[in-house]
Every structure is written in C-alpha cells, then in structure tokens.
Amino acid sequence: MKAFLNIRTFLLALSMIAISLLHYLTPLHLHYLHDIFQRLYYLPIILAAVWFGLRGGLACSLAVSFLYAPHILFQWGGHLTIEMEKYLEIVLYNIVGGVTGLLAQRERERSIQLQNTADGLEQSFKKLQEQSDQIIAIEKNLRSAEKLSTLGEMAAVLAHEIRNPLGSIRGTAEILRDDYRPGDAKYEFIDIQIKETERLNRVVEDFLRMARPSQIEKVPCSIQEELETVTTLVANDARQRHITLDLIPPKINTKIHGDGEKLRQAFLNIVINALQATPSGGSVCIASSKVRDGIEISFTDSGLGVTSENILRIFEPFFTTKSDGTGLGLAITKKIIEGHGGTARIVSVAGEGTTVLVWLPQAISGGAP
C-alpha cells in the first residue's frame, strides 16, 4: 500500500515537472502550445484529487500554482491581458483541485460505508446459516431421541408380553425334541422352532439393550483385549463364510477408561455387519491407532459397501436393508460409543467395501498394550 502511494506521488510530481518544463522551454510565440500545456495541468490535479481526496487535490493545485506562477510573471509579464487570463487559470486550478477532491473523498467514504454494510450482512448471513445448521442437527437428534423413548416403552411391554411365553415355548419344545433322534424330520422341525424362539429372544434383548437407560461403568480396560474376544467369538462364523479375519497387533497403548462389556457389544455389532456384507473370499481387518487424544479403531471390510444415501441413515434405530435384521445393531453401537464420549462414523464406497471408524477418548491411560 505504501509503495503504491509512493508510485502515485512520484507519477504526479513527474507529470507536473514535465508540464512545467514544457512551459518554460517552449518559446512564447508558439502560444497555441502554451494553451495546450496550460490545460495539461488539470490532469495531475484531477488524478491527485481522485487518489488522495481533498487534501491531495489542493496540494497538487497549489504545487501547480507555484510552478506555473513564475513562468507567467517572468515570461508573459509584458502582456497584461494574457497575464490576467493565466492568473485566472491558477484560480481555476485550485477550485478544480478542491471541488474534485471533496467529491472524490465523499465518494470514497460512501463506498467504505457500503463495504462495511456488505461485510456486516455477510457475517449475519453466515451466523444465520450456522444457526440453521445447528437447528437441523438438534432436530435430527430430537427425532432420534423421540424414536428411542417410544422404543423404550415398546421394549418394556415386549419384554413382558413376549419373553415369558417364549420361555415356555422353548422349554416345551426342548422336552418334545428329546423324544426324537437327530436326523428324524420331527427332530429337525422342533429344532427349527427352538432356533426361532432364540432369534425372537435376541430381538427382544436388542430392544431392551437399546432402550434401557443403562449406566456405563468406567474402569480401566484394554481395547485390544475386547477386540481379541470379539474376533474369537466370530472366528468360526468367518471361517464358514471363507472370509479372512485379521486383528492387527497395535503399536500403541490401547488402555482406556470404559465399560469393557458394552464396548465388546459395540465392536461385535460392527464386525458381524462386516462379515454379513462380505462375500466369500473377502476380508475383514481390524486395526487401532493413536488419533488426537484417543484411539481410533478401524473395521475395514471388502464387502458390498453402503450407498451414499444409506450412509446418512445407517446409525438410525430400525434402519436395515436385511430381511431378518432389526436395524438396531449400529444404533446400539453408536449409543455405547457416545456414552464413552467417543464418535462412530462410516466411510464407504458402494461395491468396494466399508470402513467403520470408532474414536474413543483416552483421558486416563494405563500400562503397556
């Protein structure tokens, strides 16, 4: 900015000196040239007024007056009428410098005011935008909370109304099954009945787990140990599906303050989903790393992936694309992770695979992993 000012001042000074030299060096009988030079002085005066406002305009017109006056006095001194006309021109220089400077200054002040108003409007707009984003997020959470509270009431009724008769059905079916041998058609039918009661029982369990306002008991626990238990639990399933299941040994301390049993449940839901989404010959890989003040656990599968549309709904209770799914697995996972002050998110490309990323804070760390 300063350099810019200096260049402008230099240009003005140069033009004034050049025009003055033309005046002093041009013989007087070439009066038509002098008329042109006389008007040329308006150029630096107007430029100075536009660039520097009232003060700039007046300073330049005064400088021009001082440069031009000796020329009138000493070179045109003999011609009174011409001399008077030229003095009048000097007065005009100063009027033009003053008036143009004043107008330019007012214009500049108004444009600064307009710019400030525009900046203010832009900031208000940004604030409004942020507030409306916040409102949308709160509304989304409320809707989810509303779903969960309805779910809580339903779960209590379901647990009471379904679990007890379910227990009787299962018990009596087991007694009936004892009358037949494995391989007998009736044995197989009763076995199906028992498995179906187990499935129903699981659904009720899931509802309850989701709805119960259970307390998270935070004690020192090792993420790696919980992940090992989860992989042991699903190893057989993975083998049957011909999926390679890898748990990478971590290079970091994975101890956190948390509820091991609940975290295990959260991780299990993710891994089961990964196995269900991965075709035979695929892989599921689990790894932990240090991210910010916590641990990030990644569950990567080479399965079907999730469409960008479904990604937005994946953690919603009851969202499922499976004919036998409850859509509660990831909702429970999210509730548990957030109960630990962590976050769960999903990155996926449909057709290429999915990574679920769980971050857990590691406020109080323990010993070696």
Ligand SMILES: Nc1ncnc2c1ncn2[C@@H]1O[C@H](COP(=O)(O)OP(=O)(O)OP(=O)(O)O)[C@@H](O)[C@H]1O
């Ligand atoms: N790793 C994954 N790859 C592809 N899709 C996934 C993956 N994990 C979750 N999904 C999608 O998210 C949906 C919701 O998952 P969630 O675990 O909440 O319920 P679910 O698996 O359908 O039912 P449930 O867990 O009760 O058996 C799934 O139906 C599936 O479409």
Ligand SMILES: [Mg+2]
């Ligand atoms: Mg699931």
